[in-house]
Structures are given as structure tokens and as C-alpha cells.
Amino acid sequence: MNDWLNPDKIIELAQHYKSLGPLLGLFLPFAEAFLPFLPLFAFVLANAAAYDLWYGFLLSWAGTTVGSYAVFLIIRKYGRNRLLNFLTKSARIQKLIKWVERNGFGPLFLFLCFPFTPSALVNLVAGLSDMKKKTYLVTLMAGKFVMIFMISYIGYDIKALFTNPIRTAIVVVVILLLWFVGKYFERRLNAKVEADFRASASTHNHK
Helix, strand or coil: CHHHHCHHHHHHHHHHHHHCCHHHHHHHHHHHHHCCCCCHHHHHHHHHHHHCHHHHHHHHHHHHHHHHHHHHHHHHHHCCCHHHCHHHHCHHHHHHHHHHHHHCHHHHHHHHHCCCCCHHHHHHHHHHCCCCHHHHHHHHHHHHHHHHHHHHHHHCCHHHHHHCHHHHHHHHHHHHHHHHHHHHHHHHHHHHHHHHHHHHHHHHHCC
């Protein structure tokens, strides 16, 4: 077990990962968009450790952006098909769709910046909304750029995480901060969606 906590062992594994070629580094973040239970955080760290900061970042950013946009396009085309009606039956999804249609780029960009928020849900809601394709592509590219770069910066020098306690402490604080801030925005988003929905329903009832 101690071997797996050895930075040299981790670097050795990263080199093995690198030897499998950049297509793997591109494919795994791409696949995570379709299979959100896969650990995107781990794939981005592995790319940064294996290919260095900028190349690893580009592989992860391109893979996850293309994968997320592909999911968006599939949902946009087939999401309202009768076979996929279950996607739109949820009251929460309906509320989110209407809220996204009213508020657009800003909230989605913030949502996509944080690594622990459910980007699969964002892709689904955006695909079912009337947001323009080009607008969502720009939103994805910008939000994923921020999120992937933050994770890549944490992972590009794995050895320093074990040998430099100050860097390790900073990384731990940053990860915790990202988690708490992401959850804060998620709660605020849910509260705003509920408030807007109640206001809209009240206005409709008084007509």
C-alpha cells in the first residue's frame, strides 16, 4: 500500500499512461461526458502529470468540451422524442429549463467552472432549452477552460504534492474551497429557480 503513496511510483504510472498515447488522454474526458460516473477529476490529473501542464490541459479541455457538446447536440435533437420523455418529466428539470432560457450564459458559465457540480445536468438542461447552439458552445469552452486549468495546475507536478507541504496545503485548501463554493452556487441556483417559478406561477394565476 505504501508504494501507491510513493511519488516516484505515481510518476512511473503517469509515464506508463503517457506511453499509451495522447488519444487515451483525449478519449477519457470525452467519455466522461456520456458516462458521468467516471472520475473526470482523476483523468485531468493524469493528463497533467503525464503530459505536463499545457499539453495535458489541452487534451483534457478538448476531450471534455467536445464530449459535453456532443451530449448537448444529441439531447437537442432527440431529447423530446417520445422514447426519451422521461428526461423532461421531472418538475425540477422543467424549472431549470425555463430558468436557463431566461438567464442564459452567466449562470451556466459559473456552474461549469466548478469541478464538483453536475455538468451532465447542465448539458441535459441546456439541450432541452432554447439556448442557441453557438451560445452553449462558447459557454462550455469558457467554463471548462477555467475548471480544467485549475485541476491541471494541481496535478502537473505530482511529486511536489508529496515533497512540498506548503503546496500540498494550498492544493487541499483550493479543492475544499472549490467544493464549498460550487455547492453554494448550486444551492443558490436551486433557490433562484424555485423563486422564479413561484413568481411566474403567481403572475399566471392572477391573470
